[in-house]
Amino acid sequence: MDKPRIRVPATARKGEIVEIKTLIRHPMESGQRKDASGALLPRKIINRFVVAANGRTILDAALYPAMAVDPFIVFKARIDADTKFEMTWYEDGGASVSESAEVKLA
Amino acid sequence: MSHTKGWASRRAVLQGGAALAAAAAGLLAGPAAAGVEDARKALAMLTGGAVPVEGRITLSMPQVADNGATVPMTITVDSPMTPQDHVTAVVVVADGNPAPEVAVFRFSPEIGVVDVNVRVRMAKTQSVIAVAQMNDGSAYIARAEVKVTVGGCTT
Numbered sequence: 001m002d003k004p005r006i007r008v009p010a011t012a013r014k015g016e017i018v019e020i021k022t023l024i025r026h027p028m029e030s031g032q033r034k035d036a037s038g039a040l041l042p043r044k045i046i047n048r049f050v051v052a053a054n055g056r057t058i059l060d061a062a063l064y065p066a067m068a069v070d071p072f073i074v075f076k077a078r079i080d081a082d083t084k085f086e087m088t089w090y091e092d093g094g095a096s097v098s099e100s101a102e103v104k105l106a
Numbered sequence: 107m108s109h110t111k112g113w114a115s116r117r118a119v120l121q122g123g124a125a126l127a128a129a130a131a132g133l134l135a136g137p138a139a140a141g142v143e144d145a146r147k148a149l150a151m152l153t154g155g156a157v158p159v160e161g162r163i164t165l166s167m168p169q170v171a172d173n174g175a176t177v178p179m180t181i182t183v184d185s186p187m188t189p190q191d192h193v194t195a196v197v198v199v200a201d202g203n204p205a206p207e208v209a210v211f212r213f214s215p216e217i218g219v220v221d222v223n224v225r226v227r228m229a230k231t232q233s234v235i236a237v238a239q240m241n242d243g244s245a246y247i248a249r250a251e252v253k254v255t256v257g258g259c260t261t
Contacts, residue, residue: 017218017219017221030204030227032204053216053217056214056216057214058213058214058216058217059211059212059213059214059217059222060211060212061209061210061211061212061222062209062210063209064205064207064208064209065204065205065227066200066203066205066207066208066209066226066227066228067208067209067224067225067226067227068175068176068177068224068225068226068227068258069175069176071224071225072224072225073222073223073224074222074223074224075217075221075222075223076218076219076221076222077217077218077219078187078217078218078219079218080218
């Protein structure tokens with residue numbers, strides 16, 4: 001899997017709601033498409049996306065083939081302390097990739 | 107996976123999410139005339155008796171999507187996200203897709219706010235339903251009707 005990208009603000013005030021943008025390039029093969037010979041292409045998608053903040057899971061998403069190509073997931077979170085976000089994308093077949101980003105209190 | 111400690115296991119998430127999404131999808135598959143009342147009854151079974159009511163959850167999607175391959179969707183829930191009063195999960199289903207499940211988002215109160223934006227595939231013009239489950243067992247439902255010009259699931 002490609003290395004995902006995360007965008008967070010470098011700093012935030014205590015209690016501030018910040019927007020976190022994530023992008024991973026992935027074909028999200030739905031299992032509905034056929035190849036040139038008419039055979040179904042097997043499903044291969046990102047089926048789960050998990051976000052931990054300072055080691056505590058805050059968002060755990062189960063994703064289905066209805067998610068578009070190159071999953072672009074944007075969410076908001078409240079910053080109460082210096083926060084390290086760790087995010088993991090899980091692919092059908094068991095592979096996963098993780099990325100992290102930090103927001104410091106201003 | 108250490109980062110999942112103290113949280114629902116992958117299996118629990120997938121099973122719980124799949125069951126919820128499947129049930130929500132099933133209630134969408136009935137006759138159109140069955141409408142929101144049947145949806146409420148079926149969702150009530152999933153939510154331990156709570157009847158999902160309109161309010162608190164907002165599902166924002168375009169009224170017309172020219173390209174069904176990538177349709178923006180934003181979900182917000184009005185909640186203080188405290189340990190005493192928070193959203194535990196949001197389930198999204200789209201009845202007009204080959205598989206109606208779209209996503210199941212589970213939250214812990216530490217996130218502080220429920221505001222999630224993703225891009226989804228839509229095979230045809232259809233309604234999308236999002237249900238928020240609260241920690242007190244109550245549930246809230248929102249619908250969006252999206253007219254799709256070119257479907258995006260099998261292309």
